[in-house]
Amino acid sequence: MAAPQYVFDTKHDRYPLAVHVFLVQQGNILLMRRAGSGYADGQLGLPAGHVDLGETPTACAVREVAEELGITLDPGELRAGGTMFRNSQEPRVDIFFTTRSWDGTPEIREPHKCTELVWADPEQLPEDALEFIGPAWNDAQNGRVLREFGFTPVPA
Template sequence: MTEYVFDTEHDRYPVAAHLILIDHDGRVLLMRRAGTGYADGLLALPAGHVDLGETPSACAAREAAEELGIGVDRAALTPAGVMFRRSLEPRVDFFFTATDWAGEPEIREPHKCAELVWADPADLPEDALAFVGQAIANARTGRHFDEYGWDATT
């Protein structure tokens, strides 16, 4: 068993993994958040916090299974950028794209998701979280790192 040592003298930021699923028509899958207390009613990507001892790609695959009931091969994930994002709690977000998966996405956690929406990545619905649009744009343009929400321009 791996032992972890935590430095208590420095701030720590949560790490999350987000999945940009792209269908054969080029659309991306968004989930309408519900019941979480954060951004409920808004559209977001399938995502979750990286657990202790877990890698971001393993987290993205796990969340795809838990939230959508689909199988995503970690080896088939394409890194799509990292975002150091200012939020109520600043965080580090890893983004991955996937164009191939097993199964049909469906809501597997109705207490956290009210709707699935396939959207044009160049014309996201107005009620999508702003950082989601930025992350998708970053992935499309090859911007590998972004600091989002730290100044008046983001």
């Protein structure tokens, strides 16, 4: 079967689509100290990555976690935890997943992008965790489907 051909509508703006994964173990989540990307280097973030052309968000989560941490996720064990339209270096759409199950032991597989792994209590995140992680965790736990983050509210 031939790969699908994609035709993009160039009449509309596009936003980067990224996936983030909450790996949960004994009530803690795994954070990664960012390095070398030019965005939030030195801060703690989640395993994450951009969705490639033709890839689903679930497939992206499985791929990124394998590349970054060397562990294998079962796509059936991933739970959608919310979506965030977030103002970062540019507006972007983030999809968050949560899982408590994986094969292997997380380890740094891309030392040029990550310098440390930290298990943290998601209710008391370290001060240097990216500011959107707490709200995203709260959304995942409480069933909030969409959050707009980092934008100036529209006056009433």
